[in-house]
Each structure stands twice: as structure tokens, then as C-alpha cells.
Amino acid sequence: MRKIWRIYRTDWKNIFSVPSVVLLIAALMVLPSAYAWVNIKAMWDPYSNTSGIKVAVANEDEGAEIQGNKINVGNDTVKNLKKNHNLGWVFVTRSEAEKGVEKGKYYAYLIIPKDFSKKITSILEINPQKPKIIFGVNEKINAVAPKITSSGASSVTAQISQTFVKTVGDAIFSGFFKAGIELEKALPSIHNVEKQIFELEKALPQFEEMGKKAIELEGKLPEIREKGQKIIDLEQRIPEIQQAGRSILKVEESLPQIKEAGDMVLAIQGKLADLQSVNDIITDVIANLMEIESKIKQAIDSAKDAQNDQTDIADNQEQLTRLYEELANIHNQVSQTRLDLQQKIDEVRKIINTAADFFKNEMPAVEQKIKKAADFVRNDLPALEEDIRKAANLVQTKLPEVEKTVHKAADMTRNDLPGFEAKIRSAADKIRSLESSVNVNDLIQFLKHDPKKESIFLASPVLLETKRIFPIPNYGSAMTPFYTMLALWVGATFLIASLRVDVENADNEYKGYQVYFGRLLTFITIGIFQAAIASLGDLYFIHTYAVDKLWFVLFSILIGMVFVIITFTLCAVFGNIGKGLAIIFLVLQISSSGATFPVSTTSTFFQMIYPFMPFSYAVSMLREAVGGMVVEVVMKDVFSLLVFVAASFILALVLKKPLSKRIQQTAERARSTKIIQ
The missing domain is CATH 3.40.190 (D-Maltodextrin-Binding Protein; domain 2)
Known part of the structure; x- marks a missing residue:
């Protein structure tokens, strides 16, 4: 650790010993900030200048x-x-x-x-x-x-x-509104129509019964037509009726004579006993004839006995025989006449008795009927004849129309009445349903709302009420996390491009990890200044908005340190190739971090690499400080950035020593071209 610290102190001693280097380091500290400030200010509020x-x-x-x-x-x-x-x-x-x-x-x-x-x-x-x-x-x-x-x-x-x-x-x-006024005025009429529809619904059974009767009447039309024809025929026989009427009047006039005839019949009935005496006389005559015939018969027989003695007696016998035959003939005729007379007397008696019974029992009623018939002929028959003529005229002129009407009524009953009934019932049901679901008065009040x-x-039926969860006042402040983070990566890239990442170690005084961490501390120190200048300039030079200013500065410093560690490690391990990798990382992260456009709007490739880019967590952390922090999000971002730091340290400790000689040889060959530093 002491050697690492020695390398760090030696670096700063050497820097301050050369003024031009001091200026270079100062420029490296400030230049990334200028990049961020210019871009943030340029994008401060672009949508306010769209005019x-x-x-x-x-x-x-x-x-x-x-x-x-x-x-x-x-x-x-x-x-x-x-x-x-x-x-x-x-x-x-x-x-x-x-x-x-x-x-x-x-x-x-x-x-x-x-x-x-x-x-x-x-x-x-x-x-x-x-x-x-x-x-x-x-x-x-x-x-x-x-x-x-x-x-x-x-x-x-x-x-x-x-x-x-x-x-x-x-x-x-x-x-x-007008419809509501009119509807309110028409409300009584509407209720009246509803009432009539309901009443019509109640009357539907009567319509059905009338329809059935119309069909029945249609079936009886042939019979009615036949009876109508009889009325026409009766009209044609009115002259005969009139003649019969005149006959009845004549019979009425003859009633006195008929009565007299009746009296005579009754009188004859009283004399029927005299007719029996005639029969008795005829019977006596027949008996006398029979006696005479017997005597003549005896005379004839006597004459036969004396026939041989006297010729005159024979002539008398012949005469007696003829007389006897004539008397027998007369006897037969009288007997036949008596039989015929008895038969006639019986018939006459029967006829006279019948006629007498008629005159005594039935004639008064017949007389009364004849008088009534005569009164009818005199008083009612003319009117009846007129009615018959009218009825005949009605049958001839109106019956065809009646038949058409009946046919139409029957057809309507068969074809239209069921549909009509269904519509009436449906209308009534809909009215009931409407009344149960819609209050007409409420509907009128709705229609009468202020137009x-x-x-x-x-x-404008919907008003958008915007609730700004983490409000940021302008576009420049919203873009500050992106441009500040980008400036810090650019600043770290400038460092590895401008300063050496290796240390003079000709005597192998320092081990590889000591060289790595010793020079890294120098780079981190410059990176801290870069981040502090950039973040403080954002807040107090161009006055960007941040809810948590202190945390914004601290997060910027942490991000600057992480970016320096990543870029330094790439360059320390891979040499000039690492510098190129840093540039490639920059390009990839701009599109995959969601710093400008949401990552969900990018292609699948950038969405896949999004979780593996430091920018994704750096910009998120700075946004938390600008808009308002959620501790869970900040902790996640800090942990993710520390993972990148740990990965960088592991990469350096594992690969720096095995690759250092090869990287050094590659660098020497590159410098031999006199093009690459």
C-alpha cells in the first residue's frame, strides 16, 4: 500500500513541477464540463422557440x-x-x-x-x-x-x-331543448296514446272473436247469396201475392154467405134421419118385390104342370117368366140402388158431419184468421211489398260489396290480424318496459339542459389533469443527467488518451497491481475534479434544476470515479486497444442506456445490452437527484455501478500481468510506425 501511495505522490509532484502539465491537467478537468454546459444550455427549452x-x-x-x-x-x-x-x-x-x-x-x-x-x-x-x-x-x-x-x-x-x-x-x-319543450307539451297526448294502446291490447280478444265471426260469415256467404236470390224471386212474385191478397178480401166479403152455408149444413145434419126412412122404404119395396117374385115363381111352376093340357097356359107361363125376369132385374137394380144409396147416404152423412163439425168448432177461428189476413192485406201488405222491393234492391246492389267486405275482413283476420296483434302487444310491452326503465319527466328535464x-x-368532454410526480421545470434540466454523465465518460476517455497509464519501473521496483492502483489514484483524483466541476457548474453556473443538489454532486463524483476506473482499466490491460474499446462503449451506451429515448423504443439489440451498460445506471442515479430520489432505485444503481468497478479490478488483477509484455511489445511496434504514440 505504501508503494501505491508513493506512486500517487510522485505523480502529483511531477505534475506540479511542470507548469504546462498543470495547465493540461486543468484543461482535462474543465473541458468535459464545458462540453456538458454547452449542450445543456443549447437544449435548455427548445420547445419554447418553435415560433x-x-x-x-x-x-x-x-x-x-x-x-x-x-x-x-x-x-x-x-x-x-x-x-x-x-x-x-x-x-x-x-x-x-x-x-x-x-x-x-x-x-x-x-x-x-x-x-x-x-x-x-x-x-x-x-x-x-x-x-x-x-x-x-x-x-x-x-x-x-x-x-x-x-x-x-x-x-x-x-x-x-x-x-x-x-x-x-x-x-x-x-x-x-326544443324537443324537450315540445315533448313536455305533448306529454298528455303521449299518455293518451299509451292509454289507447293498452285499451287496444285489452280489446284484442274481441278483435279475434270478430275475426272468427267474419270467417264464419264468409263461409255462410253462399247460403246468404241463395237466400238473397229467394228475396229477388219473392219480389218477382209480388203480383201473385197481391192477387192472393185480393182473394182473401173476397173471402172476407163472402163470410156471411159462408155462415149461411154453414147454417144450412147444420140444418141438413138435423135431417139426416129422414134419409134413413128413404132406405127403409126401399127395403119395403125390395121385400114386396121378393114376395111378388115368389108368387110369380109359384105361378110359373103351376103353369109348367098344366103345360101339356093347354096351349094358352104355355103362353101365360112365358109371360110370367118374362115378368119374373123383369121383376128380378128390377129387384137387383133396386137392391143395387139401395146399396149405392146407403153408401152415398153414409158419405153424405160423413161429409155433412165433418162440415157441421167444422162450422161448429173451427169456423170461428178460421173466420178470425181470415179477418186478420184481410186486415194484413189492407194495412201491412203494401209496406211489406215495399220492404221486399228494398230488400231485393239491397241484395242486387249491396250484397256484392258486402261479400267483398266480408272477404277482406276474413283475409285480414287470417293474414294481418296475427301480425297486428303481435305489434300491439309488442308496443304495449315496450311502453311498459320504457315506463319501468325511463322516467319521461327525467328525460324531458335532460332534453331541457342548457344547449x-x-x-x-x-x-371537450375530457379534461386532462396532469399530476407531475417528479416535476422538472425545463428540458435542459431534464437532459442534464445525460450530458453530465456523457461529459464524465468523455473526460475519462480524454485522460487515458492524454496521460500514461503505466509507470517507469525499470528496476522492477513495483509490482503490477501496485502500478495499476498507484496510477489509478491519480486518474481518479482528476476524475473527481472533473465530476465536481461539471456538477457544480450545472447547478450554479448554468443553473440547472435539481431537487437534491448535494446528492447530485456526490453521485456525479461517484460516476466520474467509476468511469475513470473502467476506462483506465481498459487502457491499462489492453493498451491502445483499450482506448478504442472505451470509444466503442461510449457509442453503444448512448443508444442503449435510455438516456435520450426510452430503451423500449430502440432495436432488440440495444434492449438486450441495456442491463450491461454503466450509462443505464449512471443516468438513472443522476435523474433521481434531479427529479426526486427513490432510495430503492438509488441503491440499485449504486450497487450496479460498484459491480462494474469490481469487474474492472478483477479484470486488471487477472489479465494485466499476463498481457503486459505482449501489450508492451505491441505498443513498441506501433510506435515504430511513427504514427501511433
């Missing part, structure tokens, strides 16, 4: 007309941009804008086409068209400017959209 980025604006909008009101969104946009100083807006023609951007006079251009207002108002049409703003940017002028101008273009379109949404929203909510307040809300 110098010129963007050409060409407005060709010809405007549009809505309900008699002329509007020109392009002109309104230009007026707003003239009040906007975020970018350097320049208002020119389209050709000037395009040529200016192409030649690098402007970073970008915005062109508002002729049909911009027309398309933006097409929202009122069936097929609305989205308006376009043509944005052109010259990306070769600067890498960041296109992003800034693009952001400006986006803000313009957002502003136009916000204004448009506010205008449309104002119109919509004004319509809502202006609602449109303003619609234009």
Missing part, C-alpha cells in the same frame, strides 16, 4: 352555405392561426407554399382545399364527406422539425374539429 419554425399556410376554401347562412371554415382557421404563436405561421398561396417547402424556405405547409367548408357541412347530408387539410413537410431539413410541425398540424385539425363539434353540438342540443353548456362539454 421560429416557419410553416406556410395556403387557404383556398371557397366557403359554403347552410340554411341561408354563409360560412368559411378556412378563413376562421386562418384568423385563429394568426393568434397562435406556437409555430411561425406564414400565409401564402398554394404554389408559394409548395415551392417554399421544397426549397427549404419553410419546414412544412398546410393547404386548406376549396371544398373544405362544403365537405365539413356535408354532415347534414345523407352521405357526409370528411374534409381534408393537405400537410406537407420537408424531412431532410431537420430530424425534429417534422415532428413539431406535425404536432402543429394536428393541433390545427383538433382545433377545427373542436370548433366544429361545439357548433354542431350547439345545434343538436338546441334541437334537444351552450352541453355543446361546450361535448367539444
Whole structure:
């Protein structure tokens, strides 16, 4: 340890013995700080000076007309941009804008086409068209400017959209307000319609019953048509009815004669006994005839006995025989007549008795009916005839229409009524569902909200409340950890490039590790000054922001020491190759440490090497001091940096001695070229 300390003291004694070397060491201490300060100050607040980025604006909008009101969104946009100083807006023609951007006079251009207002108002049409703003940017002028101008273009379109949404929203909510007023006025009518729909739903069974009856009536149409034809036929027989009526009146007039005839029949009925006496007389005649016939028969027989004696008697016998035959014939005729007369008398008696019974029992009722019929003929028959004629006319003229109506009603019942019923029930169910889920009065109150307040809300429905967890006031302060860390690595690289890492040891007075640690202390001392000057200059010269200033300085010193150890070890172990490795590490770490852009935005390769780069933990630690420290993060970063220190010491102790002779030989050959130091 004593020899290590001797090397360290000898180094500083030699430095102070030569003024030019003192100046060199001083320059090595200050130069990295200057690099950091210049870059930090240059990037102090770049987004506050975007007004110098010129963007050409060409407005060709010809405007549009809505309900008699002329509007020109392009002109309104230009007026707003003239009040906007975020970018350097320049208002020119389209050709000037395009040529200016192409030649690098402007970073970008915005062109508002002729049909911009027309398309933006097409929202009122069936097929609305989205308006376009043509944005052109010259990306070769600067890498960041296109992003800034693009952001400006986006803000313009957002502003136009916000204004448009506010205008449309104002119109919509004004319509809502009017609709709310009208709805409130129409509320009684709406309730009445609801009531009628519910009543109609209740009446649906009656409709179904009527529909069934219509179908039944349709089935009976042939029968009705047949009966209608009978009415027409009855009309044609009205003359016959009239004739029958006249006959009834004549019968009524003949009732007295009929009564007299009835009396005569009754009288005849009383004399039916006389007819029996006639029969008795005929019977007596037949008996007398039979007696005469018997006597003649005896006379004939007597005549036969005396026939042989007297010719005259024979003639008498012949005459008696003829008389007998005539009497027999007369007897037969009288007997037949008596039978016929008896039959006739029975028939007459039956007829007279029947007629007498009729006149005595039924004639009064018949007479009464005839009188009623006669009264009907005189009083009601004319009206009935008129009704028959009307009915016949109705059948002939109206029955076809009735049939059509019945067919339509039946078809509607079969085809339309089920759908109608389903719609009525669905409407009733929806009304009930709506009433249970939506209060119409609440809806009216919602529609009557202030249109202006609602449109303003619609234009900006969400307010972004930004909570700055670790606020940093400017971009320069936010970039201070990166540039300070970068300056410290550059300063360490300057040291190994400007100063020797080996010690004169011709007598092999010092061992390898003593040379390494002895000269390393000198480098670390210079690195501490580099870090102190850079960090203190950041805080008090260019006035960067840091929450924990002391820790910022201490962390910077620790980082400076770690970087010096890493670069010194590379050079001590690998010679000039180590210097190259230090430069390579610098290049890799700028992209892989997440110091400028988040490491997640880089390629896969840089994301893979991110955990193995000292910059990753150095910049994180300095950011903790600038924005506000989280102890766990700081401890992790410190531990990680100490791991790199330990790895450097192990590398030096393991490889420095085996590689020292080869590295020395390589250095001598390199110096022999008289090009490499």
C-alpha cells in the first residue's frame, strides 16, 4: 500500500513541477464540463422557440352555405392561426407554399382545399364527406422539425374539429331543448296514446272473436247469396201475392154467405134421419118385390104342370117368366140402388158431419184468421211489398260489396290480424318496459339542459389533469443527467488518451497491481475534479434544476470515479486497444442506456445490452437527484455501478500481468510506425 501511495505522490509532484502539465491537467478537468454546459444550455427549452419554425399556410376554401347562412371554415382557421404563436405561421398561396417547402424556405405547409367548408357541412347530408387539410413537410431539413410541425398540424385539425363539434353540438342540443319543450307539451297526448294502446291490447280478444265471426260469415256467404236470390224471386212474385191478397178480401166479403152455408149444413145434419126412412122404404119395396117374385115363381111352376093340357097356359107361363125376369132385374137394380144409396147416404152423412163439425168448432177461428189476413192485406201488405222491393234492391246492389267486405275482413283476420296483434302487444310491452326503465319527466328535464353548456362539454368532454410526480421545470434540466454523465465518460476517455497509464519501473521496483492502483489514484483524483466541476457548474453556473443538489454532486463524483476506473482499466490491460474499446462503449451506451429515448423504443439489440451498460445506471442515479430520489432505485444503481468497478479490478488483477509484455511489445511496434504514440 505504501508503494501505491508513493506512486500517487510522485505523480502529483511531477505534475506540479511542470507548469504546462498543470495547465493540461486543468484543461482535462474543465473541458468535459464545458462540453456538458454547452449542450445543456443549447437544449435548455427548445420547445419554447418553435415560433421560429416557419410553416406556410395556403387557404383556398371557397366557403359554403347552410340554411341561408354563409360560412368559411378556412378563413376562421386562418384568423385563429394568426393568434397562435406556437409555430411561425406564414400565409401564402398554394404554389408559394409548395415551392417554399421544397426549397427549404419553410419546414412544412398546410393547404386548406376549396371544398373544405362544403365537405365539413356535408354532415347534414345523407352521405357526409370528411374534409381534408393537405400537410406537407420537408424531412431532410431537420430530424425534429417534422415532428413539431406535425404536432402543429394536428393541433390545427383538433382545433377545427373542436370548433366544429361545439357548433354542431350547439345545434343538436338546441334541437334537444326544443324537443324537450315540445315533448313536455305533448306529454298528455303521449299518455293518451299509451292509454289507447293498452285499451287496444285489452280489446284484442274481441278483435279475434270478430275475426272468427267474419270467417264464419264468409263461409255462410253462399247460403246468404241463395237466400238473397229467394228475396229477388219473392219480389218477382209480388203480383201473385197481391192477387192472393185480393182473394182473401173476397173471402172476407163472402163470410156471411159462408155462415149461411154453414147454417144450412147444420140444418141438413138435423135431417139426416129422414134419409134413413128413404132406405127403409126401399127395403119395403125390395121385400114386396121378393114376395111378388115368389108368387110369380109359384105361378110359373103351376103353369109348367098344366103345360101339356093347354096351349094358352104355355103362353101365360112365358109371360110370367118374362115378368119374373123383369121383376128380378128390377129387384137387383133396386137392391143395387139401395146399396149405392146407403153408401152415398153414409158419405153424405160423413161429409155433412165433418162440415157441421167444422162450422161448429173451427169456423170461428178460421173466420178470425181470415179477418186478420184481410186486415194484413189492407194495412201491412203494401209496406211489406215495399220492404221486399228494398230488400231485393239491397241484395242486387249491396250484397256484392258486402261479400267483398266480408272477404277482406276474413283475409285480414287470417293474414294481418296475427301480425297486428303481435305489434300491439309488442308496443304495449315496450311502453311498459320504457315506463319501468325511463322516467319521461327525467328525460324531458335532460332534453331541457342548457344547449351552450352541453355543446361546450361535448367539444371537450375530457379534461386532462396532469399530476407531475417528479416535476422538472425545463428540458435542459431534464437532459442534464445525460450530458453530465456523457461529459464524465468523455473526460475519462480524454485522460487515458492524454496521460500514461503505466509507470517507469525499470528496476522492477513495483509490482503490477501496485502500478495499476498507484496510477489509478491519480486518474481518479482528476476524475473527481472533473465530476465536481461539471456538477457544480450545472447547478450554479448554468443553473440547472435539481431537487437534491448535494446528492447530485456526490453521485456525479461517484460516476466520474467509476468511469475513470473502467476506462483506465481498459487502457491499462489492453493498451491502445483499450482506448478504442472505451470509444466503442461510449457509442453503444448512448443508444442503449435510455438516456435520450426510452430503451423500449430502440432495436432488440440495444434492449438486450441495456442491463450491461454503466450509462443505464449512471443516468438513472443522476435523474433521481434531479427529479426526486427513490432510495430503492438509488441503491440499485449504486450497487450496479460498484459491480462494474469490481469487474474492472478483477479484470486488471487477472489479465494485466499476463498481457503486459505482449501489450508492451505491441505498443513498441506501433510506435515504430511513427504514427501511433
